[in-house]
Amino acid sequence: MAKKVIMAVSGLIMVGYLLAHMYGNLKAFSGMQAFDEYSHHLRELGEPILPPSGALWIIRVVLLVAVVAHIWAAVLLARRSWTSAGVNRYETRRNRRGIQRTYASFTLRSGGLVIALFVVYHLAHLTWHWIEPGGSSPSPYGRLVAGFSVWWVVALYVIALLAVGFHLRHGVASALYTLGAGTTATARQVIVVLSIVTALVITVGFLLVPFSVLLGVIQ
Amino acid sequence: MNITLRVWRQAGPDTEGHMETIEVPDVSEHMSFLEMIDVVNDRLTLEGKEPIAIDSDCREGICGTCGVMINRQAHGPVRATVCQLHMRSFDDGETIDVEPWRADAFPVVKDLVVDRSAFDRIIAAGGYISAPTGSAPEAHSTPVKKADADHAFDAATCIACGACVAACPNGSAMLFTAAKVTHLGLLPQGQPERGSRVLNMINQHDEEGFGGCTNIGECTAVCPKGIPFDTISQLNRDMLGALLRGE
Amino acid sequence: MTDHNPFENPGQSYDSTDRDDQPMDPRGGREAEGMAEQESTFPVSENAPSGPEQQQLPDADAYFSLGDPIADTKAPGGPIESRWSERKFGAKLVNPANRRKLSVIIVGTGLAGASAAATLGESGYQVKSFCYQDSPRRAHSIAAQGGINAAKNYRNDGDSTFRLFYDTVKGGDYRSRESNVYRLAEVSANIIDQCVAQGVPFAREYGGLLDTRSFGGVQVQRTFYARGQTGQQLLLGAYQALERQIAAGTVTMYAKHDMLELVVADGRARGIVVRDLTTGEIETHFADVVVLATGGYGNVFFLSTNAMGSNVTAAWRAHRKGAYFANPCYTQIHPTCIPVSGDYQSKLTLMSESLRNDGRIWVPKSGEDTREARDIPEDERDYYLERRYPAFGNLVPRDIASRAAKAVCDEGRGVGPGGLGVYLDFADAIKRLGRKAVEAKYGNLFDMYAQITGEDPYETPMRIYPAVHYTMGGLWVDYDLQSTIPGLFVTGEANFSDHGANRLGASALMQGLADGYFVLPNTIADYLADGPFEKIDDTHPAAVEAVTEVTDRVQKLLSVKGTRTVDSFHRELGQIMWEYCGMERSEEGLRKAIGMIRELREAFWNDVLVPGSGNDLNQSLERAGRVADFLELGELMCVDALHRRESCGGHFRAESQTEDGEALRHDDQFAYVAAWEFTGTGQQPVLHKEDLVYEFVEMKQRSYK
Structure with a gap:
């Protein structure tokens, strides 16, 4: 049971991070200077109480712990589920998708894997600069525009964000239920709406920038 | 009507099973699904074959004994137990796939019969209110809000058929456990043991080899008694509360 | 409820004072003082059956013989209100430290069985509980819908213990024991308290108090209910209490175990032989006392509201071993x-x-x-x-x-x-x-x-x-719920004691829980106080004999290899019973039915086809054994119905009705419990009469005009 709580809490931490991250991305619409300033300011966040890059490191550590915990719990829970229910437990080919379950719930584990792979690629591209599709640039804004000008970068981004959207559509609600919310039918409806809105906001919010770059709105 | 059955046949707990195809002519649409199996079994017996082992008892939807997967739907296409499912829910000429509940905690005994004793052990772990006979106070000494009593009743109607487990992609018995936790937790009489009850029951649930809940809701969708999904949130809330209080 | 009875015949109703001089152990009786014309062919000369030898009836068609009267010697006399307290006080107690040395077998986990197992486990006895279902929670009590009566008088509508007692005696058409019924009414209020404390979610009103309704032709609102699933909720309450004891180790549960024989050793019920339905293994279990809470026998009709597995086997096997079967013809439709x-x-x-x-x-x-x-x-x-x-x-x-x-x-x-x-x-x-x-x-x-x-x-x-x-008949028990076999107690629907010839609505749940929670735990101590009895094991001749009987029977059923399925015999028996021993019974029909049942029984043992083996889960074999017992019980029901040449409650004889077609009792001849003794398959059973004495309720012909 503790694993499920870890799953829920770490998931919600990441949702919070994604919302902040998305807000930052949208700064791209304010132009290169604003975006680069924001990007730089992240390193000064919390100064002078915290040392330079202190807040960023705190965020990074919390996030890293959340990611590791989320994956660790997910693997253990998935393994338990495979033992408990078995894989391909029924012979019949009919109704394999269940009675009412959402596509989102069906893709939770596979979608999570897609997201994990994407995050590695994403860090390699924009944090660690191991790969630099579209050419390199000293400015974060420049790297962003250069990257998203390449069609397959955007395509990867779209796939990943759809996965994120579905993941959140089920994950946000599930996390809240696991933490004991939704003890009435009405509360559950509210939570479902909330998770759909969260998923939409994050997916659309993140996709605005790359498509704007690809379509030339942002240059 | 005529139908074709594909039924899981398995001679014993440790033997390999397989799907067997049986043609069933002349089925009346007014028969219940189990009565159709009765007819098939009579024919098999007279042909010198072993009848299909399948559990049922009250045949009025309340004892929870019957239950099989029909076309991978727990209890079949109607939200009721198999004994309350009638052949009019199927089409003439249809092929119907019948399989036992499948979960690690529900080993197959024979054909369509599984062992659900894990449920009893979950109840034994805490699904009760300790009220030794003779110790009860006058019934009217503790009023119970009607809304609480009604909600408790809704949760208490669980018949322990196991459909929730069979339908759950994780093989979790969380709805079953949550129904009892909610039923007893909503009543004033259930308060003293509320925290220990939920923790002990969940521990037993996990120990039996049931999976974790991922809040998908297949359980509620197939539950013949419509045990509300929100009982699972209630269970989670009670559990967190108990953990935070250090129980 | 109106007591006005336009058909009341003073010659037929007893004034209770007439009965005051009756000894508690009535021998002979008051028969034959006013046989109506139509009864003149009745072959029994009932006066003075003195001595133990059984009297053969003169009629060539006689289906039974008459034995000694039987009496309930445990019920105290005196004011009815104090009898239960007096019995409890008079009963021996078992020291808590000694209880764990005493073992109890309880067969059946319905309301009567689960509540008794839980209560006795709590008290500290070593309990072994058995049921044929895969979980104790699935016993057929679970299917009761309507409600449970209790004399709480929450409605201030004139209800009282005495009124519930009165209504039950009257509803039973004056064929039940006053002492038992009063006790039932007395403990009814405790049942509600107990169930509420266990968390049974009874229906409530907005004020938070329990709701009640009127039920089954009763004019006070004394029926407590939980929507249409009262039986389920009460059973789950008892089941949870039972599971608590299982976890505590005081009760050992044997689900999917079918009792197939009773072990009577040295004159006492000491154990049972069961078949593990999953493995087919035949096991013997021993204890100081055996309790049967195995429900009714309505499935003798094949079609009934009973569960598919409900059966008479446990009770019938006990009957064959010497427990009298009382009033088998009283069936409720x-x-x-x-x-x-x-x-x-x-x-x-x-x-x-x-x-x-x-x-x-x-x-x-x-x-x-x-x-x-x-x-x-x-x-x-x-x-x-x-x-x-x-x-x-x-x-x-x-x-x-x-x-x-x-x-x-x-x-x-x-x-x-x-x-x-x-x-x-x-x-x-x-x-x-x-x-x-x-x-x-x-x-x-x-x-x-x-x-x-x-x-x-x-x-x-x-x-x-x-x-x-529902079947009002069942194994005969005394006030302590003990059968004619010492150490064999019978509770709930399996006994005959509280409902007379007919049961009021919402009273079955009441009786099951009354017996299990409150009556048996008190009365069984009186018997157990003499224990623990000498240890016995598998080698005791009685155990060996019981096991042999069971294995032989299983082998026999499997080896007939005939041409008809078990169900086809059951269905045919059901048709005979419904036609001739159902809602309306007649002399001619019953005689015919007895002949048909005997033929069917013979056909069964020569032509039944039971597939598979005895070494694993074999549902046909389970059913076959049950049907074999129904085929014997069915005959006894018809004999009982034939001998009871009156209409009362759930027993309606075509020959005994008023001009308007209403049931007509003959209190002068039939105000007794018919307790039947088994003498051998196909042999004439022996009838033992227990006279019913009414001191507190006046017998009246029922009228609902």
Whole structure:
């Protein structure tokens, strides 16, 4: 049971991070200077109480712990589920998708894997600069525009964000239920709406920038 | 009507099973699904074959004994137990796939019969209110809000058929456990043991080899008694509360 | 309830003072003082059957012989209010430290069995609990819908322990024991307290207090309920208490174990032989005392509202080992069941009789009428219950409602498939209360009906027909619930004691829990105080014999390898019983039925086909053993029905009715419990009579006009 709580809490931490991250991305619409300033300011966040890059490191550590915990719990829970229910437990080919379950719930584990792979690629591209599709640039804004000008970068981004959207559509609600919310039918409806809105906001919010770059709105 | 059955046949707990195809002519649409199996079994017996082992008892939807997967739907296409499912829910000429509940905690005994004793052990772990006979106070000494009593009743109607487990992609018995936790937790009489009850029951649930809940809701969708999904949130809330209080 | 009885015949009713001089162990009796003309062929000369030798009846057709009278020696005399307290005080106690040295076997986990197992486990005895189901929670008590009576008088409507006692005695048509019934009424209030404390979610009012309703022709609101699932909730309460004891280690549970034989060693019930239904293994279990809480035998009719597995085997095996079987012919037919739809029918589904509170029962006036129910105009309908019983109308007792339904169907006015059904119409109730209110009250029953029949009862009237529902007869027990075998106690529907010839609605749950929670735990101590008894094991000759009997029988069933399925025999037996020993019984029919049953029994043992082996789960084998016992019980029921040449409660003899076709009792000859002794398969059973003494309630002919 503790694993499920870890799953829920770490998931919600990441949702919070994604919302902040998305807000930052949208700064791209304010132009290169604003975006680069924001990007730089992240390193000064919390100064002078915290040392330079202190807040960023705190965020990074919390996030890293959340990611590791989320994956660790997910693997253990998935393994338990495979033992408990078995894989391909029924012979019949009919109704394999269940009675009412959402596509989102069906893709939770596979979608999570897609997201994990994407995050590695994403860090390699924009944090660690191991790969630099579209050419390199000293400015974060420049790297962003250069990257998203390449069609397959955007395509990867779209796939990943759809996965994120579905993941959140089920994950946000599930996390809240696991933490004991939704003890009435009405509360559950509210939570479902909330998770759909969260998923939409994050997916659309993140996709605005790359498509704007690809379509030339942002240059 | 005529139908074709594909039924899981398995001679014993440790033997390999397989799907067997049986043609069933002349089925009346007014028969219940189990009565159709009765007819098939009579024919098999007279042909010198072993009848299909399948559990049922009250045949009025309340004892929870019957239950099989029909076309991978727990209890079949109607939200009721198999004994309350009638052949009019199927089409003439249809092929119907019948399989036992499948979960690690529900080993197959024979054909369509599984062992659900894990449920009893979950109840034994805490699904009760300790009220030794003779110790009860006058019934009217503790009023119970009607809304609480009604909600408790809704949760208490669980018949322990196991459909929730069979339908759950994780093989979790969380709805079953949550129904009892909610039923007893909503009543004033259930308060003293509320925290220990939920923790002990969940521990037993996990120990039996049931999976974790991922809040998908297949359980509620197939539950013949419509045990509300929100009982699972209630269970989670009670559990967190108990953990935070250090129980 | 009205006591006015236009048919009362002073010559037939006893003034209680007449009985005051009766000894507690009545020998002989008061028979033959006023045999009516039609009884003159009755072959029994009942006076003074003195001495232990059994008296052969002169009639060549005699099916039984008459033995010594039997008496309940445990009930104290004196004021009825204090008898139970007195018995409890008089009973020996067992020191708590000694309890764990004493072991108890309890067979059956319905209300009577689970509550007893939980309570005795709590008290510290070593309990072994058995059930044939895969979980104790699935016992058929779970299917009871309506409610449970208790003399709480929360409604301030004049209810009291005495009134519940009175109603139950009267409802039982003066064929039950006053002492037992009073005790039942007395502990009824404790049951509600106990169940509420366990968390049973009874229906409540907005003030938070318990709701009650009136039920089954009773004019006070004393029935507590949990929507339409009262039995389920009460059973789960008892089951949870039982599971708590299992976890505590005081009770060991054996689910999927079928009791097939009783071990009587050195004159005491000391154990049982069971078959593990999963592995086929035959096991013997021993204890200081054995309790049977194995329910009723309604499945002798094949079609009944009982569960598929409900059976008489445990009780019948005990009967064969010496326990008397009392009043087997008293069967209750429930008027509001969903009718049969075809010959594949496996069981009948009951709908709560609370439906009769608002539904109106009718058939077309003309048998030729083939119109849809809704198209039949009001003046061409016959609301026959309202017509014949203006005071009670649709709420007449179960047996009257049932017989009236059969009568109109026999006249050819029945509706639905085979003409076996009458309408139960809610159109007026929906008009009067609104659909919403009807839905709130009966929603789950309507849904159930729609699910089974595929018809919408809000639009077209329901069709109902009577079905066997409960058996008042059972193993004979004394006030302590002990049978004629020392150390064998019998509780709940399996015994005969509290309902007389007919059971009131919502009283079965009350009796089961009364026996299990409050009566047995007190009375069994009196017996156990003499224990622990000498240890016995598998090598005891009685155990060896019992095991051999069981294995031989299993082998026999498997080796016949005939041409007919078990169910086909069961179905045929059911048809015989329903036709000749059902709602209406006659001398001629019963004699015919006995002959038919004997032939069928012979055919069974020569021609039954039981597939598979005895070494694993074999459901055909389970059923075969049960049907074999039903084939013996069925005959005894017919013999009992034949010998009881009166109509009372659930037993209606065509020869004994008033001019209006109402049941006519003969208290002068039949105010006794018929306890039958087994003498061998196919041998004449011996009848032992226990005279019924009424000191507190005056016997009256029932009238619901």
